[in-house]
Amino acid sequence: MNSVLIVKNLEKYYKNKGSLTKAVDHISFEVEKGEFIGIMGASGSGKTTLLNCISTIDAATAGHIYVNAQDVTQLADSKLAKFRREQLGFIFQDFNLLDTLNGRDNIALALAVIGEHPSLIDQKVEAVAADLGISEILNKYPYEISGGQKQRIACARAMVTNPSLILADEPTGALDSKSAAMLLDSFRIMNEEKGATILMVTHDAFTASHCSRILFIKDGQIFSELVRGRDSRKAFFDKILNVVALLGGDSHHVI
Numbered sequence: 001m002n003s004v005l006i007v008k009n010l011e012k013y014y015k016n017k018g019s020l021t022k023a024v025d026h027i028s029f030e031v032e033k034g035e036f037i038g039i040m041g042a043s044g045s046g047k048t049t050l051l052n053c054i055s056t057i058d059a060a061t062a063g064h065i066y067v068n069a070q071d072v073t074q075l076a077d078s079k080l081a082k083f084r085r086e087q088l089g090f091i092f093q094d095f096n097l098l099d100t101l102n103g104r105d106n107i108a109l110a111l112a113v114i115g116e117h118p119s120l121i122d123q124k125v126e127a128v129a130a131d132l133g134i135s136e137i138l139n140k141y142p143y144e145i146s147g148g149q150k151q152r153i154a155c156a157r158a159m160v161t162n163p164s165l166i167l168a169d170e171p172t173g174a175l176d177s178k179s180a181a182m183l184l185d186s187f188r189i190m191n192e193e194k195g196a197t198i199l200m201v202t203h204d205a206f207t208a209s210h211c212s213r214i215l216f217i218k219d220g221q222i223f224s225e226l227v228r229g230r231d232s233r234k235a236f237f238d239k240i241l242n243v244v245a246l247l248g249g250d251s252h253h254v255i
């Protein structure tokens with residue numbers, strides 16, 4: 001089996017004062033190694049809930065999630081932190097860097113917590129920083145760098161452990177268009193040159209047009225799927241806009 005991720009009949013329901021929200025309602029899909037998958041859908045459609053179930057931050061109500069053939073819905077609580085540290089990389093909208101550490105140490109920390117040998121940590125951090133073109137900002141603290149630079153440090157932190165799957169929730173959400181374009185170049189390097197498998201939630205059609213495949217979610221279900229294939233990025237972008245128009249909802253988020 002070459003699938004890094006298999007999601008099978010996933011359901012996540014929230015009960016609130018007698019009412020039931022089906023945030024994820026029977027979702028199934030597979031992700032092959034090296035794919036760059038986008039997840040799109042209106043606000044409240046269940047994108048973050050889906051990501052949180054895959055990352056084991058939230059427990060599924062029913063269904064199964066296999067990461068490298070291991071069913072993570074069956075993992076004991078005591079094994080979850082180790083699973084996340086070793087198998088997953090995370091990139092959030094608001095960066096989640098530690099303010100008291102410089103860029104180098106923010107990245108190094110990801111290696112330290114999985115028990116990487118200290119003599120290898122420095123060279124691995126240097127290598128990933130060179131790949132992403134951030135070597136010259138490694139000694140700066142988060143308050144000394146721009147949002148776009150912070151997000152590229154976060155990318156380095158996510159990929160330095162060579163995880164099976166990188167999960168990103170609105171990574172360009174807090175960036176201006178120039179920083180977003182630079183970040184997307186970092187994603188391209190992670191994906192095409194380093195073979196990282198990426199699952200990225202985004203509202204933004206331009207950001208999504210860099211993916212190899214997009215799943216559109218509506219009311220907790222998969223509404224549609226687009227594969228880029230041989231399309232140019234612009235042709236793919238136009239197709240995405242068409243599906244987004246069909247989906248309706250928050251089109252103001254899209255461009």
Ligand SMILES: Nc1ncnc2c1ncn2[C@@H]1O[C@H](COP(=O)(O)OP(=O)(O)OP(=O)(O)O)[C@@H](O)[C@H]1O
Nearest residue numbers: 014016021023041042043044045046047048049050
């Ligand atoms: N902890 C929670 N308790 C109750 N309901 C929740 C909880 N988390 C999410 N929901 C509900 O589940 C649905 C899906 O929410 P989710 O955050 O997954 O949407 P989303 O697609 O990520 O939206 P956005 O684009 O605004 O981030 C919404 O109706 C939301 O109100």
Ligand SMILES: [Mg+2]
Nearest residue numbers: 047048049169
């Ligand atoms: Mg969300």
